[in-house]
Amino acid sequence: MKLSARLSSARLLPIALFALSLAASAQTPPAQNDPAPPDLVLSGKVTGTQNHTYIEVPFEVPAGIHRISVDFSYTGHEARTTLDLGIEDPYRFRGESGGNKSHFTLSETDATPSYLPGPILAGRWHLLLAVPNIRAASVATFRAEIRFNSHLEDSSFTLAPLEQGSRWYRGDLHMHTAHSDGSCAGQSGRRVPCPLFFTAQTAASRGLDFIAISDHNVESQYNEMRELQPWFDRLLFIPAREMTTFWGHFNIYGTTQPIDYRVAAHNGRDYNAILREVAAKGAIASINHAEAPGGEVCMGCRWEPPMPVDMSLFTGVEVINGGSMLFSSDAFWEQQLRDGHRLTAVGGSDSHNALAPAQPPNSIGFPTTVVEARELSVAAILDGIRHGRVFIDLTGSRDKRIDIDAEAGAAHARMGEDLVLKNGEAVHLSVHVAACAHDALHLFVDGKETAALPAISIDQPDQTLSATWTAAGSGRHWIRAEVHDSSGRLLLFSNPVYINFP
Ligand SMILES: [Zn+2]
Ligand SMILES: [Zn+2]
Structure with missing residues (x-):
């Protein structure tokens, strides 16, 4: 030879x-x-x-x-x-x-x-x-x-971004398949573990740009995703898992590497150890359905760890879960902000049946998490989430938009960014909304609507609405927006502009 x-x-x-x-x-x-x-x-x-x-x-x-x-x-x-x-x-x-x-x-x-x-x-x-x-x-x-x-x-299951260029990308960050407890009707109508392919196909048919299939604790889904990604060349697969512990669930995004999910007093493993491993692998973590019922109604579903958790190791909180949109965890999330932890609000359908009709509960894309990213790649979508360039669309639309721009003197911050305000300084808010005509914009300061910022009706398909708010004192605040329809139903949920955050 x-x-x-x-x-x-x-x-x-x-x-x-x-x-x-x-x-x-x-x-x-x-x-x-x-x-x-x-x-x-x-x-x-x-x-x-x-x-x-x-x-x-x-x-x-x-x-x-x-x-x-x-x-x-x-x-x-x-x-x-x-x-x-x-x-x-x-x-x-x-x-x-x-x-x-x-x-x-x-x-x-x-x-x-x-x-x-x-x-x-x-x-x-x-x-x-x-x-x-x-x-x-x-x-x-x-x-x-x-x-x-x-x-x-x-x-990532693709070496190159699926799309170049900065825009708002729509996705579902929480879904289950045959690799955990996802099920759907098989050929004979009998309920069977639902093949992962259907999750990708349904997501693609609903116009999503990315999905994170977050089966409970396992890594077995990644091999199939490796095979499917080349065909789904407009739908980015983000490797994910739902770390399912006795005292709460959280998703991790951005690594296929095994990570032990077993938190218990007897094995000496706590949440911080997992979260540090997640960070060391370049991945992020987000707490799911924190305010879900716990106890024997939904074992382990509620976030109630019996041990200290360093919340700064999390990147996000699933504020809107697709379980009939009832597991809204905004009170839990606002409490984290009050404590000074900047966690990005995200949503996830928690789909367990890829063939369910296109409406809540737990249907793919309801809600969607919409992320501004420089390109359609795992790294860019995760960066968008890290930077709070995210809003949640509860309607499954392909075109609704919301973004906030805040100005105070020469300083300027967009949704997810920081603004430093002096005592008594006014902040001018410009909120861009699209595809929300006949709905209403609601602004929230520190989690509450205030008389100084009344709801504003939206009458154009693409419109920028203005408001002014004045800080009393030099404390920490966060201002965010929601769009409600005429019956008060929540349609869009923005992330905040952060004021005087550390
Ligand atoms: Zn869960
Ligand atoms: Zn789940």
Whole structure:
């Protein structure tokens, strides 16, 4: 075998060589754009004498790896050279994708179709190359870039944003499928665990831009999402889970990595330990249906931890839950704001049946959480939530909008942002609402409507309404808005502009 595989750390490669290799593989650009540098580059030559042979290219996987991602390219396509790709771990075959995928990833929880998820064992792995064709006089070079523990692939099922550009993206942040207690009518009408596919399909049919399937405690949903994401190229899947404890539920967003959800006095694991793990993985956490009934009516549903919890480790609170929109947890959320914790208000349908009709309760998209993001990617949607650029649409519309702009002197803040006010200083509010004609705008200061800010009727399909409020003292405040219809029904719920927050 004339194989000359070179194992090298890309970080040690001279830059000129790296650039040359990229140029050489420009014919078959890898179908990915993970910005992280590769941890290993395997490269080598294949010659005509190796036609119809199998080549094993060894590489070492260190301890502590939970994901391997591979990008493969080779030269000689114009001379009909063909190299097929596969991989094996120290003990078994893990998959083969022939010539149909130049990029794949495999991890403990999920893998590109053709490949098996499972433990990423330390030791000697092999890239498996097959040579269905190379002409006698041909010489081809191949290059495999290997990345370990790719943050991008731990947090997303797509390497590239599904859409570029800043706008308001609509999604559902709380849903269940067959991977926990989601169910729907099967072919015979019998209630069965509801396949995840239907959740994605219903969400797409309702015009959503992103979904977070948050099955209880498990990671088994991610493998299927890895398979479905390429087809759903307008519906971003955000990896999520509902951490379901004895004293409350919270969703985590943005990591596929396993995290132990078991909080109990006897195992010494508390909420803060989980939340620190979540943050260390670049993910965020949001408390669900905090004011749901607890006790034996809904065991563990209410947020009532028997141990101290550092609330600053949370990013959001599900203020509107789709359970008939009754589990509104705005009092709990406002209390957090009163305590100085800036937690973004979000919503979630808590759908348990993807085929339920398009109306509350618990139907996909009721409510939707609408997030301003720079692009349609997991990182950008999570950043939008972190920054409070979020409102909740309880109507499942595709076009309702609300945003707040506050001005005081030269200072200016949008919904989710900070404004510093002096004692007695006036703040001028401009609230933009769209698709809410004949409804009414209600403004809330510190969780309450005030005589100084009466409700304003909306008469245009796209309108900016103004109001002025004057701070008494220099204390902490938050101003937010709601849109109600003529019968008083809540349609839109904004996040606040924060005043004098730490
Ligand atoms: Zn729950
Ligand atoms: Zn739930």
